[in-house]
Amino acid sequence: xxxxxxxxxxxxxxxxxxxxxxFKSDPKTAITVFHLTEExxxxxxxxxxxxxxxxxxxxxxxxxxxxxxxxxxxxYLQRMRDGIKRYGPVRAGVYAMLSDPNERVAGx
Amino acid sequence: xxxxxxxxxxxxxxxxxxxxxxxxxxxxxFYAAFSSMGEALRASRPDAxxxxxxxxxxNFFMNNMPAYAVGMADSYDGxxxxxxxxxxxxxxxxxxxxxxxxxxxxxxxxxxxxxxxEWRLDHGIMVPLHFLDPQNSLPLIxxxxxxxxxxxxxxxxxxxxxxxxxxAADKVPQRIALVGTGGISHWPATPDSGMxxxxxxxxxxxxxxxxxxxxxxxxxxxxxYRDAGQGGFEIRTFIAAAAAARGTGEVHFYAPIPIFAVGxxxxxxxxx
Numbered sequence: 001x002x003x004x005x006x007x008x009x010x011x012x013x014x015x016x017x018x019x020x021x022x023f024k025s026d027p028k029t030a031i032t033v034f035h036l037t038e039e040x041x042x043x044x045x046x047x048x049x050x051x052x053x054x055x056x057x058x059x060x061x062x063x064x065x066x067x068x069x070x071x072x073x074x075x076y077l078q079r080m081r082d083g084i085k086r087y088g089p090v091r092a093g094v095y096a097m098l099s100d101p102n103e104r105v106a107g108x
Numbered sequence: 109x110x111x112x113x114x115x116x117x118x119x120x121x122x123x124x125x126x127x128x129x130x131x132x133x134x135x136x137x138f139y140a141a142f143s144s145m146g147e148a149l150r151a152s153r154p155d156a157x158x159x160x161x162x163x164x165x166x167n168f169f170m171n172n173m174p175a176y177a178v179g180m181a182d183s184y185d186g187x188x189x190x191x192x193x194x195x196x197x198x199x200x201x202x203x204x205x206x207x208x209x210x211x212x213x214x215x216x217x218x219x220x221x222x223x224x225x226e227w228r229l230d231h232g233i234m235v236p237l238h239f240l241d242p243q244n245s246l247p248l249i250x251x252x253x254x255x256x257x258x259x260x261x262x263x264x265x266x267x268x269x270x271x272x273x274x275x276a277a278d279k280v281p282q283r284i285a286l287v288g289t290g291g292i293s294h295w296p297a298t299p300d301s302g303m304x305x306x307x308x309x310x311x312x313x314x315x316x317x318x319x320x321x322x323x324x325x326x327x328x329x330x331x332x333y334r335d336a337g338q339g340g341f342e343i344r345t346f347i348a349a350a351a352a353a354r355g356t357g358e359v360h361f362y363a364p365i366p367i368f369a370v371g372x373x374x375x376x377x378x379x380x
Binding site for chain 2: 004007008011014015053058059060061062063064067068073077080081084094095097098099101103105106107108
């Protein structure tokens with residue numbers, strides 16, 4: 001469990017164009033300096049938005065990372081719901097899910 | 109001189125990024141109120157626009173998280189997000205470093221504020237700028253209150269920070285417009301996005317508009333998280349604006365717009 005490292009990696013990708021370029025061209029190398037578990041590494045590289053959400057990445061960091069990854073809004077929300085169904089409740093942080101995984105709170 | 113304008117507004121990224129998915133009957137009056145606030149702001153002939161925001165990890169992170177930060181850069185650029193996703197093109201906004209420095213020096217007499225000569229803008233400031241300064245004409249002083257990475261600064265300290273902003277503005281000759289921007293209740297960036305506690309919002313706005321300081325500062329973070337979500341922590345920006353303006357507030361627009369993920373708010377404050 002290295003949620004801090006995982007979050008920091010995504011924070012940097014979200015705001016640093018140079019790292020964005022390296023992450024797009026050679027993602028495995030770009031993230032080597034971060035001390036991630038195998039599960040976290042896989043979640044970033046895939047990217048598995050649902051798993052990142054369940055691991056406790058702050059929603060604001062995750063939302064920006066999903067946008068960077070080209071994931072459309074409704075798809076982003078659905079990936080988090082699917083993550084809850086697959087991996088269980090959010091494990092850390094202040095972005096736990098309150099609604100039912102089958103609910104569409106804002107209609108999307 | 110005293111502030112020339114004070115107000116608060118929402119800044120959720122869906123306001124611009126998911127514009128076409130909103131009911132026009134809600135969206136258009138909200139946009140109109142937002143733009144009217146911009147007209148009133150510009151009519152006050154400010155020399156600089158100070159925005160008290162609650163950023164979302166555009167600059168500050170848990171390696172070194174300031175409770176309060178003020179920008180002191182030559183310029184600021186944003187959005188950090190994909191412009192197509194946010195629906196706002198990239199812009200470079202002029203800074204006013206000498207004025208920032210004077211304000212920071214004054215604020216520091218009562219509040220230990222972080223200053224930053226590098227600062228990138230996320231939706232928290234870009235959405236307000238999009239409506240309030242569409243021509244990118246005003247120099248910016250970005251201000252941040254940490255509302256994202258707990259532990260968060262207590263509300264009574266936020267009030268003192270707002271008072272310090274006002275004291276600093278009063279000490280300089282420039283005309284400063286101040287805007288606080290945050291959500292009231294909301295659960296953003298998760299599948300709960302769109303949940304809005306309208307009753308809680310209206311109660312908070314009522315306390316805020318009548319300048320009921322004790323009632324505004326009475327919320328604990330536990331209560332806010334329970335009743336208003338993690339997004340509710342951003343009431344800090346509204347509270348700082350109220351402390352800076354000292355006068356009562358007028359809510360020009362409030363309506364929950366779920367696809368925008370927040371109770372959309374436009375309000376101004378009397379400056380006393």
